[in-house]
Amino acid sequence: MAFFTHQIRRGFSSSIIKNGVIKNVTIIGGGQMGAGIAQVAASTGHTVTLVDTSEDILKKSRKGIEGSLKRVVKKKFADKPEAGEEFIQNVLQNVSISTDAGASVQAADLLLEAIVENLKVKQDLFGHLDELAPANTIFASNTSSLPITDIAGSTSRLDRFGGLHFFNPVPMMKLVEVVGTSTTSQETFDSLLNFSKALGKTPVSCKDTPGFIVNRLLVPYMMEALRLHERGHGSKEDIDIAMKLGAGYPMGPFELCDYVGLDTVKFIIDGWSAKDPHNPLFASSELLNKLVAEGKYGKKTGEGFYKYK
Numbered sequence: 536m537a538f539f540t541h542q543i544r545r546g547f548s549s550s551i552i553k554n555g556v557i558k559n560v561t562i563i564g565g566g567q568m569g570a571g572i573a574q575v576a577a578s579t580g581h582t583v584t585l586v587d588t589s590e591d592i593l594k595k596s597r598k599g600i601e602g603s604l605k606r607v608v609k610k611k612f613a614d615k616p617e618a619g620e621e622f623i624q625n626v627l628q629n630v631s632i633s634t635d636a637g638a639s640v641q642a643a644d645l646l647l648e649a650i651v652e653n654l655k656v657k658q659d660l661f662g663h664l665d666e667l668a669p670a671n672t673i674f675a676s677n678t679s680s681l682p683i684t685d686i687a688g689s690t691s692r693l694d695r696f697g698g699l700h701f702f703n704p705v706p707m708m709k710l711v712e713v714v715g716t717s718t719t720s721q722e723t724f725d726s727l728l729n730f731s732k733a734l735g736k737t738p739v740s741c742k743d744t745p746g747f748i749v750n751r752l753l754v755p756y757m758m759e760a761l762r763l764h765e766r767g768h769g770s771k772e773d774i775d776i777a778m779k780l781g782a783g784y785p786m787g788p789f790e791l792c793d794y795v796g797l798d799t800v801k802f803i804i805d806g807w808s809a810k811d812p813h814n815p816l817f818a819s820s821e822l823l824n825k826l827v828a829e830g831k832y833g834k835k836t837g838e839g840f841y842k843y844k
């Protein structure tokens with residue numbers, strides 16, 4: 536059954552964002568975050584184009600969205616399975632997939648990037664798409680740790696650029712950090728704030744400071760858990776149990792690192808440590824580096840601190 540239209544819908548005129556209301560969204564990066572955001576945006580009546588580098592990856596994104604929608608529907612439509620199935624079909628119809636980023640931005644009110652946590656790669660992508668996207672398309676990044684100002688600097692639309700930081704798993708996590716730089720216009724910021732609300736999320740306003748709010752507090756905590764283990768002061772299992780049962784976290788720090796992706800965790804901490812090398816909060820972890828070198832990125836590869844196969 537063809538759930539997804541495999542091409543960009545034709546017949547759209549260029550994006551004409553009306554009264555700052557975002558309806559058409561192009562998401563670049565169909566990994567765990569991009570697929571999750573696509574699902575939530577499509578579930579709330581937005582038209583979504585999900586872009587990645589290959590059809591195979593996009594097939595995996597589609598499978599992930601379908602799986603997650605089934606879990607949502609199991610609860611939301613517990614006693615109405617037919618309505619649940621209809622909901623899934625409607626949501627999936629709102630999502631197109633594409634490997635052509637340039638074509639996919641033509642009708643976008645919002646271009647939201649969720650690709651690898653690497654400044655140069657993000658700058659190259661935005662710089663390229665800045666030349667192709669309609670002038671009024673708002674650009675936003677889902678970066679965990681990079682300055683929005685640095686990413687935006689690769690474009691000529693500094694007033695129409697902001698941060699939209701979602702949390703993993705996107706369908707379950709209620710928060711969105713909306714990040715304004717010194718050049719983000721109030722109109723753009725309001726559009727991003729209202730878009731987050733339209734997704735059913737609770738937005739908070741953030742300054743463009745390292746880690747915004749959540750990660751500025753979460754990253755040092757998680758890295759200290761890794762170092763505590765490396766000092767021989769606790770097994771990863773005991774640290775995870777302790778933080779779940781003693782501090783009320785739904786996942787322990789090792790479980791959460793695996794859930795986020797150890798490659799992403801390493802990108803974040805290496806970036807911060809390069810900028811602030813003497814800050815002990817941002818010191819790296821040998822164990823993390825070893826696992827990443829072995830290609831053990833956590834849940835997404837089947838092994839990280841724990842095994843998932």
Ligand SMILES: CCCCCCC[C@H](O)CC(=O)SCCNC(=O)CCNC(=O)[C@H](O)C(C)(C)COP(=O)([O-])OP(=O)([O-])OC[C@H]1O[C@@H](n2cnc3c(N)ncnc32)[C@H](O)[C@@H]1OP(=O)([O-])[O-]
Pocket residue numbers: 603604606607609610678679680701702703704705706707708750753754757758785786791792795800803
């Ligand atoms: C060192 C540096 C690190 C920093 C990294 C920063 C990264 C980033 O920038 C910020 C973040 O995101 S930070 C990360 C922020 N994130 C966190 O901190 C997350 C912390 N973890 C949690 O909040 C919970 O463990 C979960 C909600 C993930 C799972 O809940 P649970 O109770 O432990 O386990 P359960 O029994 O499996 O699931 C129960 C029900 O949840 C539902 N459901 C779950 N996943 C779903 C999905 N994908 N779709 C749809 N539904 C989904 C489903 O209904 C399921 O019921 P089912 O009938 O069994 O299908």
Ligand SMILES: NC(=O)c1ccc[n+]([C@@H]2O[C@H](COP(=O)([O-])OP(=O)(O)OC[C@H]3O[C@@H](n4cnc5c(N)ncnc54)[C@H](O)[C@@H]3O)[C@@H](O)[C@H]2O)c1
Pocket residue numbers: 563564565566567568569586587588592648649650651652653656660677678679680700701702703794795796799
């Ligand atoms: N994982 C998390 O918990 C989490 C939470 C919030 C924010 N983030 C941020 O979101 C972004 C994505 O993280 P993720 O966990 O989804 O990563 P991921 O590895 O699951 O997915 C990234 C996707 O981007 C694709 N990609 C890479 N370069 C591309 C390009 N030039 N064009 C199109 N697609 C490209 C990859 O093929 C991959 O499918 C990162 O900036 C990360 O810091 C991650």
